[in-house]
Amino acid sequence: MRLMLRVACCGLLLAAAALIRGVPFAAAEDACIDCHKALREERLSRPAFKIKDDYHLVRGLSCHNCHGGDPTALDNKAQSHSPAKGFVGKPKRQAIPESCGRCHSDPVYMRTFNPSIRTDQVKEYYTSAHGKRLREGDQKVAVCISCHDVHAIRAVKDQMAWTHPIKVAETCGRCHGDAEYMKAYKIPTDQFEKYKQSIHYEMLTKRGDLASPTCSSCHGSHGAAPPGIDSVANICSHCHVATVELFAKSAHKPAFAELGMPACVTCHGNHDVTKPSDAMLAGGEGTPCATCHEANSVPLKKAAELRTMVEGLSSRIDQAAAVLTKAERAGMEVGQPRFELIAAKESLIKARAETHSLQVEKIKTATDSGLIVAQKSLESGQDLLAELQFRRKGLAVSMLVIGAVLVGLFFKIREVDRRRGPG
Ligand code: HEC
Ligand code: HEC
Ligand code: HEC
Numbered sequence: 220m221r222l223m224l225r226v227a228c229c230g231l232l233l234a235a236a237a238l239i240r241g242v243p244f245a246a247a248e249d250a251c252i253d254c255h256k257a258l259r260e261e262r263l264s265r266p267a268f269k270i271k272d273d274y275h276l277v278r279g280l281s282c283h284n285c286h287g288g289d290p291t292a293l294d295n296k297a298q299s300h301s302p303a304k305g306f307v308g309k310p311k312r313q314a315i316p317e318s319c320g321r322c323h324s325d326p327v328y329m330r331t332f333n334p335s336i337r338t339d340q341v342k343e344y345y346t347s348a349h350g351k352r353l354r355e356g357d358q359k360v361a362v363c364i365s366c367h368d369v370h371a372i373r374a375v376k377d378q379m380a381w382t383h384p385i386k387v388a389e390t391c392g393r394c395h396g397d398a399e400y401m402k403a404y405k406i407p408t409d410q411f412e413k414y415k416q417s418i419h420y421e422m423l424t425k426r427g428d429l430a431s432p433t434c435s436s437c438h439g440s441h442g443a444a445p446p447g448i449d450s451v452a453n454i455c456s457h458c459h460v461a462t463v464e465l466f467a468k469s470a471h472k473p474a475f476a477e478l479g480m481p482a483c484v485t486c487h488g489n490h491d492v493t494k495p496s497d498a499m500l501a502g503g504e505g506t507p508c509a510t511c512h513e514a515n516s517v518p519l520k521k522a523a524e525l526r527t528m529v530e531g532l533s534s535r536i537d538q539a540a541a542v543l544t545k546a547e548r549a550g551m552e553v554g555q556p557r558f559e560l561i562a563a564k565e566s567l568i569k570a571r572a573e574t575h576s577l578q579v580e581k582i583k584t585a586t587d588s589g590l591i592v593a594q595k596s597l598e599s600g601q602d603l604l605a606e607l608q609f610r611r612k613g614l615a616v617s618m619l620v621i622g623a624v625l626v627g628l629f630f631k632i633r634e635v636d637r638r639r640g641p642g
């Protein structure tokens with residue numbers, strides 16, 4: 220009885236230890252892992268060491284689930300590798316999508332693990348430039364393991380996964396940023412470099428804004444484009460919905476369509492989208508406007524007018540903020556006018572977005588209401604500074620009075636002393 224209890228306890232402890240490491244019990248007895256760990260050739264032993272980081276192992280799957288064979292035949296390669304036990308060995312590169320798809324395209328099987336996992340990766344993959352070219356026999360395009368790694372395939376939410384949003388650009392950049400690797404193709408290899416200069420990269424990697432796009436947000440991870448997008452050229456609309464609506468009201472909408480130019484990318488670029496400035500509105504040399512509008516043309520005169528309005532509000536806000544800061548440094552309470560200034564900043568944001576509509580009246584409405592608020596904040600700040608000035612003057616006057624009294628007292632005392640005479 221005692222012995223049985225002890226055995227049961229040991230079993231429980233072992234099970235707990237295995238659970239903590241996230242390793243299924245069978246793994247310790249896995250002939251494939253055991254033998255492969257001991258093999259000299261690095262190509263053969265590496266998978267057995269890497270596999271500890273693989274999500275498949277966490278979910279109770281192991282070598283034989285992908286390669287076939289018998290994992291219970293300890294120290295017996297012939298039996299482990301037996302074709303009768305379904306051993307298929309190393310899949311050819313061209314066959315990799317199908318080998319992953321054996322499970323990942325099977326909704327009935329996959330849903331026993333995860334009811335909400337998608338099972339369209341392989342189908343989608345063959346619609347992408349990668350999949351199409353793989354079918355044609357191109358071995359250099361990305362297959363599943365180029366983006367997910369192999370033998371250390373991590374869950375996509377895992378921060379260390381090659382497919383984690385922060386890591387994706389590096390994953391794609393390994394091929395697309397390598398001019399030597401991509402030599403045979405007639406496409407640029409600057410996407411990663413340019414993307415690293417973009418506001419999207421900054422928001423994603425430096426400010427942790429996961430809503431900001433990386434390569435796969437715009438190009439799709441498996442398909443030719445993300446779901447719901449007909450062409451990558453229209454991808455910006457996916458996220459910048461409000462701007463798209465404003466652009467749709469503009470004279471540019473039909474004009475760009477007629478010229479066959481994509482809406483947002485024509486002015487902002489695709490990989491190196493930077494923070495735009497009011498100066499870009501002016502349409503001079505070096506701005507995207509110059510491609511279509513001549514200097515001094517009517518549209519550019521109108522654009523200059525827009526710039527003046529937006530910059531007018533922007534500089535009034537800066538002025539008000541500077542005065543408030545000065546007052547605050549001098550110890551005045553500026554909470555209220557600071558708070559009010561936020562409304563002016565919101566008007567500025569609205570006006571800048573509204574420039575996409577090219578509708579002068581709308582933009583003017585936004586800048587005018589902003590100007591009223593900014594002016595009020597500016598005046599509040601100036602009043603505070605004036606009050607400070609007044610208080611300082613008051614202080615100076617009272618100091619003068621006190622000084623005069625003290626001097627008067629001094630002379631009075633001396634006079635009294637002198638009258639008493641030396642005594
Ligand atoms: C007793 C040792 C041993 C066991 C057990 C074993 N292997 Fe191997 N495996 C080898 C050796 C040695 C090679 C090198 C190629 C060869 O000799 O067939 C190899 C090669 C492989 C390859 C590469 C084949 C290629 O085409 O390059 C794969 C994949 C593989 N094993 C998977 C497995 C799986 C899966 C299991 C368990 C079901 C397993 N092995 C069990 C020793 C073993
Ligand atoms: C999720 C599926 C999957 C699992 C699990 C898996 N493999 Fe593999 N394995 C592959 C694929 C795909 C390749 C082909 C890699 C390539 O083309 O570079 C491969 C390649 C190999 C190779 C050949 C390596 C080379 O560079 O030639 C060996 C050996 C191997 N696997 C052994 C194992 C062992 C041992 C395990 C368990 C520890 C294991 N695999 C688990 C999918 C898997
Ligand atoms: C060009 C890179 C790339 C290739 C090739 C690729 N994937 Fe992915 N995959 C990703 C990225 C990035 C994510 C995470 C973001 C997402 O879900 O779109 C992902 C997500 C996944 C997921 C998580 C569920 C899901 O769909 O979101 C699975 C499963 C998956 N991929 C399997 C595969 C399989 C199987 C293949 C081969 C047919 C493959 N992937 C090819 C980049 C790639």
Ligand code: HEC
Nearest residue numbers: 278284285318319322332333363364367372373374375376
């Ligand atoms: C034997 C069946 C099987 C094979 C073969 C297989 N997988 Fe999986 N895979 C699974 C299961 C089951 C899960 C766990 C799903 C879950 O719990 O979300 C999974 C999970 C994943 C995930 C993580 C998904 C997520 O939600 O984060 C990725 C990525 C993935 N597999 C890629 C691959 C790739 C790439 C291959 C081919 C090299 C492959 N798988 C081969 C069964 C398989």
Ligand code: HEC
Nearest residue numbers: 348349359360361365366390391394404405406434435438
């Ligand atoms: C294993 C290397 C490799 C990886 C990793 C890779 N690609 Fe590719 N990709 C290629 C090759 C090779 C081509 C074919 C180029 C061609 O047809 O001009 C290609 C083609 C493309 C194309 C079509 C280009 C065109 O207009 O012809 C796009 C878009 C693309 N990849 C995006 C991505 C994205 C996004 C990622 C990461 C999520 C990625 N790729 C990861 C190798 C890779």
Ligand code: HEC
Nearest residue numbers: 388391392395406407410411414432433434437451452489
């Ligand atoms: C904000 C969206 C966006 C992001 C992020 C993005 N792309 Fe693009 N990419 C585009 C658009 C739009 C095009 C032009 C497509 C067209 O004209 O059909 C393009 C074109 C491409 C092409 C075709 C060749 C070229 O340069 O014109 C490749 C390859 C490519 N991108 C790869 C990448 C890679 C790799 C990353 C990440 C480092 C990336 N892209 C990030 C939107 C994006």
Ligand code: HEC
Nearest residue numbers: 418422430431432436454455457458483487489492494495
């Ligand atoms: C996946 C969603 C997504 C896609 C796709 C996307 N963006 Fe963005 N974009 C963001 C986020 C998030 C920010 C940072 C927050 C903000 O300022 O709105 C941002 C910022 C910007 C900014 C700077 C805004 C500012 O206030 O300074 C511009 C300009 C921009 N994107 C243009 C584009 C263009 C052009 C495209 C298409 C080539 C595009 N975006 C595609 C999400 C996206």
Ligand code: HEC
Nearest residue numbers: 470474478480499500502507508510511518519521522577
């Ligand atoms: C792809 C070509 C193209 C680009 C790039 C372009 N425009 Fe235009 N724009 C047009 C066309 C075509 C029209 C309509 C015909 C006209 O008035 O000349 C137009 C009209 C305008 C109008 C007049 C709208 C109206 O209601 O009268 C303004 C203002 C304007 N553009 C400003 C700009 C500014 C500022 C830029 C750069 C930030 C720019 N455009 C970039 C093609 C372009």
Ligand code: HEC
Nearest residue numbers: 455459462463466482483486495496497499500529571572
């Ligand atoms: C005719 C050129 C042009 C086109 C087309 C264009 N933009 Fe802009 N965009 C600008 C200019 C100029 C600014 C800077 C306005 C300012 O700061 O005064 C700007 C600013 C922005 C901003 C930052 C300000 C804001 O609105 O929050 C975003 C985001 C943006 N654009 C997104 C887009 C998107 C998305 C599209 C496609 C629907 C697009 N743009 C089309 C010229 C353009």
